[in-house]
Amino acid sequence: MCGIVGIYLKSKKFEKSLGRMLSKMLISMESRGPDSAGFAIYNKNKNKIYKYSICLNEVSFEKFRKEIKKKIIFTKLDKNSDHIILKSTEKPSKIIPILESFKGISLVGYGKSIEIFKQVGKPSNVVKKFDLDNFSGTHAIGHTRMATESAITTDGSHPYSTGEDECLVHNGSLSNHNNLRRKLKKNGSKFNSDNDTEVAAGYISDSLKDRNLKQTLKKGLSDLGGFYTFIAGTHSGFAVLRDEIACKPAVIAETKDYVAISSEFQAMAHLPNVNNAKIFEPEPGIVYSWGR
Amino acid sequence: MILDLKKLKLRSVNEKLQNIDRKKNKRDFVVSNPEGNHAICAGLTENIDVTIKGHVGYYCAGMNQNANIIVDGNVGTGVAENMMSGKVHVKGNASQSAGATAHGGTLIIDGDASSRCGISMKGVDIIVKGSVGHMSAFMAQSGNLVVCGDAGEALGDSLYETNIYVKGKVKSLGADCEEKKMNKQHKTKLKELLKKAGSNIKPEQFKRYGSARKLYNFNIDNVSNY
Numbered sequence: 001m002c003g004i005v006g007i008y009l010k011s012k013k014f015e016k017s018l019g020r021m022l023s024k025m026l027i028s029m030e031s032r033g034p035d036s037a038g039f040a041i042y043n044k045n046k047n048k049i050y051k052y053s054i055c056l057n058e059v060s061f062e063k064f065r066k067e068i069k070k071k072i073i074f075t076k077l078d079k080n081s082d083h084i085i086l087k088s089t090e091k092p093s094k095i096i097p098i099l100e101s102f103k104g105i106s107l108v109g110y111g112k113s114i115e116i117f118k119q120v121g122k123p124s125n126v127v128k129k130f131d132l133d134n135f136s137g138t139h140a141i142g143h144t145r146m147a148t149e150s151a152i153t154t155d156g157s158h159p160y161s162t163g164e165d166e167c168l169v170h171n172g173s174l175s176n177h178n179n180l181r182r183k184l185k186k187n188g189s190k191f192n193s194d195n196d197t198e199v200a201a202g203y204i205s206d207s208l209k210d211r212n213l214k215q216t217l218k219k220g221l222s223d224l225g226g227f228y229t230f231i232a233g234t235h236s237g238f239a240v241l242r243d244e245i246a247c248k249p250a251v252i253a254e255t256k257d258y259v260a261i262s263s264e265f266q267a268m269a270h271l272p273n274v275n276n277a278k279i280f281e282p283e284p285g286i287v288y289s290w291g292r
Numbered sequence: 293m294i295l296d297l298k299k300l301k302l303r304s305v306n307e308k309l310q311n312i313d314r315k316k317n318k319r320d321f322v323v324s325n326p327e328g329n330h331a332i333c334a335g336l337t338e339n340i341d342v343t344i345k346g347h348v349g350y351y352c353a354g355m356n357q358n359a360n361i362i363v364d365g366n367v368g369t370g371v372a373e374n375m376m377s378g379k380v381h382v383k384g385n386a387s388q389s390a391g392a393t394a395h396g397g398t399l400i401i402d403g404d405a406s407s408r409c410g411i412s413m414k415g416v417d418i419i420v421k422g423s424v425g426h427m428s429a430f431m432a433q434s435g436n437l438v439v440c441g442d443a444g445e446a447l448g449d450s451l452y453e454t455n456i457y458v459k460g461k462v463k464s465l466g467a468d469c470e471e472k473k474m475n476k477q478h479k480t481k482l483k484e485l486l487k488k489a490g491s492n493i494k495p496e497q498f499k500r501y502g503s504a505r506k507l508y509n510f511n512i513d514n515v516s517n518y
Contacts (some may be wrong), residue, residue, distance in 0.1 A: 246407055246426075249369065249387065265347050265368060266328030275346065279366055281387060281406050284426065 038118025237291025
């Protein structure tokens, strides 16, 4: 099953309440995905600071801080439950190998505007744990997972991020992910789990090297087998795609202030002015995108 | 009587509507603040009027018998699924599988219905004033599907004996579905159905589709394929 949600703000009006809006959406999708939850939240960022979203797993914060201090010049370490946002002006090409070689932790995403938090447990507990209500931003994507094809772990939770400021959430299952993973690995992609969605995220990151997001998803229609409703995020916005059979649901509500998407309408019922929104289902095989 | 889903639990609202006290003769109900909840007004059996004020979730008015249900909003997957009798009127759009397996009654959708509208329908009359998505009337067995807009891919795939009337374009027909002649009795029936939905479009503007009946029996020429 799984539940997916997303909000893109067209105006500044709701930027401060973005976290609160998303958290209610995630909680109402608990029945579709009680195993784990996660969210990616984007903020405008004009400076050169990169943010690395890290899940500490079993590693203690003190141990991490001590050891990483010797290897990386960072400007800030923001602790939020078992996640850390490490801020640094150094290039990802230098930082990522260091973080990847750090035993026990998971690098869940990085970029200038993205922050990702994901954890096992009920969505209501996860959003509370990370205090999502107090986040602000320009757009956000979230996921509640009912695990089907790989283990219930942080690494098996969505959103998946496989490139700078990129992320993907998925409701469905892919049929050709093993083949695709092999192909992408040959091209230099790296994967941390056996999860099918991570492969789709890797596919999108790989394809984005030569195309924009819309073109990438369009190409995905022929390269990705199986069932899916995707929300793919970048620093500028997000895009939505359903496979051509379209058995995985999605509904979009659009007002002059925001665009919201979720698996079921009930996740959006609390959003401001939603009863006057333009409400529609994304049509199968068509890429919808919003961005600035 | 107003049943507010912000104050009452869904289960108690449905229980109330499912167990009408015949002596009291209260037959008008309004359900407010549905907020996308699932299975609202499922399993009603009495001849009552219910208006739902807002958007609802899945399986709204499922298994309906006798009740007259109006949804003043959009509906999720499977509205009026397996309806036996009565009437369900959706003023907004419907998600997939509207009227699935319904045996009788009337389902009217003022907006569009998405994929698989009328899948495996068994006698219901469905009138969609907008368009329907792909695989509509898939394996439909009996009843009428009227589409005032366009129809998506594979309309009427593996169709049995349902009559499909489409005014607009049909993207493609499914296996064993073909255009049929519109006879006088079809025009009369279609006129009656359109009238039920409050539409005065002329039946002559529609085309009729039905089963070519080539899948009813196994064709021995295909034996080598198995």
